[in-house]
Amino acid sequence: MPANSDNTMRSATISVLVENEAGVLARVVGLFSGRGYNIESLTVAPVEDGRNRSRINIVTSGTAMVIEQIKAQLDRLVPVHRVADLTQQGPHLAREMALIKVVGRGNDRAEALRLADAFRARVVDATVESFVFEMTGSSDKLDAFVELMRPLGLAEVSRTGVAALARGTRTI
Amino acid sequence: MSATAPTPNPSATEAPQPGAEVLLRALKDQGVEVIFGYPGGAVLPIYDAIFKQNAIRHILVRHEQAAVHAAEGYARSTGRVGVVLVTSGPGATNAVTGLVDALMDSIPVVCLTGQVPTHLIGNDAFQEADTTGITRPATKHNYLVKRPQDLARTVHEAFYVAKSGRPGPVLIDLPKDILIGPAPYAPPPEAPHRSYRPRREPDPASIARAVTMLKAAKRPVVYAGGGVINAGPEAAAALTDFVRRAGIPITNTLMGLGSFPASDPLFLGMLGMHGTVEANLAMHGCDVMLAVGARFDDRVTGRLDAFSPGSRKIHIDIDPSSINKNVPVDLAIVADAGQALAALNAAWLADEARQDRAALGAWWQKIEAWRATKCLAYGQARGEGALIKPQYAIERLRDLAAASGRECFFTTEVGQHQMWAAQFLRFDRPNHWMTSGGLGTMGYGLPAAMGVQIAHPDALVVDVAGEASILMNIQELGTLAQYRLPVKVFILNNEYMGMVRQWQELLHGGRYAESYSAALPDFVRLAESFHGAGMRVTEVDRLDDAIRAMIASDKAFILDVAVDPAENCFPMIPSGAAHDQMILGPGKQEAAPGVSDEGLALV
Numbered sequence: 001m002p003a004n005s006d007n008t009m010r011s012a013t014i015s016v017l018v019e020n021e022a023g024v025l026a027r028v029v030g031l032f033s034g035r036g037y038n039i040e041s042l043t044v045a046p047v048e049d050g051r052n053r054s055r056i057n058i059v060t061s062g063t064a065m066v067i068e069q070i071k072a073q074l075d076r077l078v079p080v081h082r083v084a085d086l087t088q089q090g091p092h093l094a095r096e097m098a099l100i101k102v103v104g105r106g107n108d109r110a111e112a113l114r115l116a117d118a119f120r121a122r123v124v125d126a127t128v129e130s131f132v133f134e135m136t137g138s139s140d141k142l143d144a145f146v147e148l149m150r151p152l153g154l155a156e157v158s159r160t161g162v163a164a165l166a167r168g169t170r171t172i
Numbered sequence: 173m174s175a176t177a178p179t180p181n182p183s184a185t186e187a188p189q190p191g192a193e194v195l196l197r198a199l200k201d202q203g204v205e206v207i208f209g210y211p212g213g214a215v216l217p218i219y220d221a222i223f224k225q226n227a228i229r230h231i232l233v234r235h236e237q238a239a240v241h242a243a244e245g246y247a248r249s250t251g252r253v254g255v256v257l258v259t260s261g262p263g264a265t266n267a268v269t270g271l272v273d274a275l276m277d278s279i280p281v282v283c284l285t286g287q288v289p290t291h292l293i294g295n296d297a298f299q300e301a302d303t304t305g306i307t308r309p310a311t312k313h314n315y316l317v318k319r320p321q322d323l324a325r326t327v328h329e330a331f332y333v334a335k336s337g338r339p340g341p342v343l344i345d346l347p348k349d350i351l352i353g354p355a356p357y358a359p360p361p362e363a364p365h366r367s368y369r370p371r372r373e374p375d376p377a378s379i380a381r382a383v384t385m386l387k388a389a390k391r392p393v394v395y396a397g398g399g400v401i402n403a404g405p406e407a408a409a410a411l412t413d414f415v416r417r418a419g420i421p422i423t424n425t426l427m428g429l430g431s432f433p434a435s436d437p438l439f440l441g442m443l444g445m446h447g448t449v450e451a452n453l454a455m456h457g458c459d460v461m462l463a464v465g466a467r468f469d470d471r472v473t474g475r476l477d478a479f480s481p482g483s484r485k486i487h488i489d490i491d492p493s494s495i496n497k498n499v500p501v502d503l504a505i506v507a508d509a510g511q512a513l514a515a516l517n518a519a520w521l522a523d524e525a526r527q528d529r530a531a532l533g534a535w536w537q538k539i540e541a542w543r544a545t546k547c548l549a550y551g552q553a554r555g556e557g558a559l560i561k562p563q564y565a566i567e568r569l570r571d572l573a574a575a576s577g578r579e580c581f582f583t584t585e586v587g588q589h590q591m592w593a594a595q596f597l598r599f600d601r602p603n604h605w606m607t608s609g610g611l612g613t614m615g616y617g618l619p620a621a622m623g624v625q626i627a628h629p630d631a632l633v634v635d636v637a638g639e640a641s642i643l644m645n646i647q648e649l650g651t652l653a654q655y656r657l658p659v660k661v662f663i664l665n666n667e668y669m670g671m672v673r674q675w676q677e678l679l680h681g682g683r684y685a686e687s688y689s690a691a692l693p694d695f696v697r698l699a700e701s702f703h704g705a706g707m708r709v710t711e712v713d714r715l716d717d718a719i720r721a722m723i724a725s726d727k728a729f730i731l732d733v734a735v736d737p738a739e740n741c742f743p744m745i746p747s748g749a750a751h752d753q754m755i756l757g758p759g760k761q762e763a764a765p766g767v768s769d770e771g772l773a774l775v
């Protein structure tokens with residue numbers, strides 16, 4: 001039997017280079033909802049000056065067959081230039097940024113600041129009873145930091161979703 | 173400008189014309205001869221431009237859904253792009269069913285919709301609908317033209333997208349101010365599209381592997397679908413060459429009928445839910461399967477984990493997303509079906525290996541034994557009071573239409589009559605059979621036949637219909653009258669939504685909820701009231717004369733054939749069952765296989 005009859009789920013970080021035209025994001029998102037695929041994270045922004053292109057980074061999960069299907073479905077959208085499965089293609093970087101607001105006084109506050117320091121989160125706003133930390137890193141690292149803040153007065157989190165690139169000289 | 177300037181590009185120097193004029197000019201560039209449409213406020217500038225010219229003919233339908241089906245019939249019978257023009261709001265929403273139908277069956281259509289002026293978009297203006305939003309999943313691609321300079325380019329691009337790769341419907345939403353205001357003209361571009369460039373040529377190494385697999389096969393089968401029809405008559409010719417050269421059995425999907433001559437003994441008939449025993453068992457028992465332009469749809473595969481369990485599969489398709497979607501395959505060839513089949517023929521001839529003729533002979537013996545079950549056989553009683561069997565009516569229609577010597581096209585509605593038409597009509601050529609396969613749209617057949625007749629004015633065009641389906645777009649009798657289109661409507665009138673009744677009989681304990689066709693109209697007088705002609709036939713012995721009268725009529729004609737209301741369409745693979753679990757029908761089998769709850773949940 002071919003390898004793609006395997007039923008184990010895997011996570012995939014997929015980057016899509018699209019023509020930056022009206023509705024392109026709706027097409028991509030509609031494809032995922034219409035066909036029942038997961039979106040764990042999605043980011044989009046123009047990336048090539050003058051060429052009118054945007055890059056969409058999607059973190060999704062599914063069986064090998066579903067992930068191949070997702071890529072093929074993305075690739076046949078008319079405004080899509082290229083689709084790359086960074087997870088499959090080799091070592092890659094996937095980073096996101098989060099702003100994390102922690103409200104509290106006394107020991108909790110001091111503890112939050114110590115942990116932020118250990119995680120290399122920066123303080124970008126502070127009042128006598130609150131901090132906003134800015135932190136960049138892998139989604140796992142962000143998750144871990146957010147969990148640690150929970151008992152220390154975690155009030156609000158805002159995350160960007162993943163930006164991703166292949167390591168080394170390879171490009172999409 | 174100096175006298176020595178190079179010859180000016182005419183388009184650059186011309187005074188800009190109103191957008192509607194530019195639109196028509198771009199349509200002419202694309203070779204458009206016919207538009208199926210219906211007017212309204214937002215598209216009046218286009219109608220004004222149509223009024224002032226003669227190159228493009230406009231066919232006024234009676235409902236926007238019918239405009240799209242007519243364009244589909246036109247497209248499928250000619251291989252060209254069908255064009256639709258409808259107004260904003262309700263005009264666009266009425267067209268949606270047709271668009272999805274074309275999307276599911278990969279039919280190239282360009283649909284122009286009116287839209288409120290750009291400054292009113294988003295204001296809930298009169299007859300405003302978010303047409304690009306609504307039709308995004310209903311089209312292959314769609315556009316909202318917001319700037320005059322994008323108009324001509326968008327039209328050219330829409331035609332390119334509609335017909336390239338796996339064809340499909342493309343919609344262009346046109347705000348009224350863009351149609352009225354000046355817009356620059358642009359000719360069709362020469363440069364390739366910036367992002368959409370589907371692959372057409374097969375990979376030669378994969379073709380060579382396919383030849384090796386097929387030559388070594390002991391029990392091969394070819395499974396060909398609508399993609400072969402879409403790839404043009406050359407593709408069907410290459411398929412026929414290949415299958416005859418290799419001497420291997422071939423089956424067609426509903427959409428693929430006509431891609432290989434049905435009269436050839438190598439043809440096993442249609443496969444799938446209502447396919448023949450020999451086609452389904454050959455698929456189940458083969459060791460190498462060549463799928464071409466087919467998409468392993470659930471009506472074809474039945475229960476997936478039991479589908480052709482022991483075979484190695486080769487899949488040729490122009491759409492990479494159709495490969496490995498439902499069924500994992502061993503060899504994927506992304507290419508145009510015609511090019512791939514031509515390459516396959518060439519590689520087959522160049523390859524020295526021989527086929528395993530002994531094994532092939534044994535395989536054919538098996539197949540002939542399955543064929544000997546005569547799974548489509550039925551009994552037609554004679555004499556007074558004998559009910560006409562629907563299968564018999566179709567066979568008489570087939571033979572008398574052929575005897576007329578005219579070129580014949582058949583469309584269908586959706587239901588049992590559609591399946592009987594697919595089983596019994598027998599197509600030897602592509603592009604002469606139009607049916608709604610993927611979406612299964614009742615109401616497809618009459619407008620589709622209309623589109624076919626527009627493209628082929630002298631041909632015999634018959635819509636094989638059910639008495640329920642035909643009412644879904646019956647208003648098109650008005651269009652037939654206006655343009656004197658002599659389309660024939662052949663109703664297999666079983667007084668039931670027969671396919672629904674069949675499922676209720678077999679799967680829901682014979683509780684016939686809402687499937688009786690009560691209060692039917694007098695179809696003969698209905699036809700007459702729309703300036704056509706009609707006849708009703710209830711006796712077997714009168715059937716031939718009635719069909720002859722229908723064929724001879726120069727008017728739109730409804731032949732209302734009263735058929736046995738209890739007849740079921742067999743063989744049948746109930747949803748969720750495997751290919752070797754067919755229900756063959758009364759007298760052909762002791763016990764019907766059980767249907768699981770899981771199967772019951774399937775459509």
Ligand SMILES: Cc1ncc(C[n+]2csc(CCOP(=O)(O)OP(=O)(O)O)c2C)c(N)n1
Nearest residue numbers: 587588589614638639640641668669670671
């Ligand atoms: C627009 C639409 N609505 C509902 C259905 C579901 N459906 C499939 S076949 C059928 C009955 C068709 O009856 P008829 O046209 O009389 O054909 P028969 O099966 O009797 O030949 C129905 C309701 C459909 N396919 N399309």
Ligand SMILES: [Mg+2]
Nearest residue numbers: 638639668670
């Ligand atoms: Mg009926």
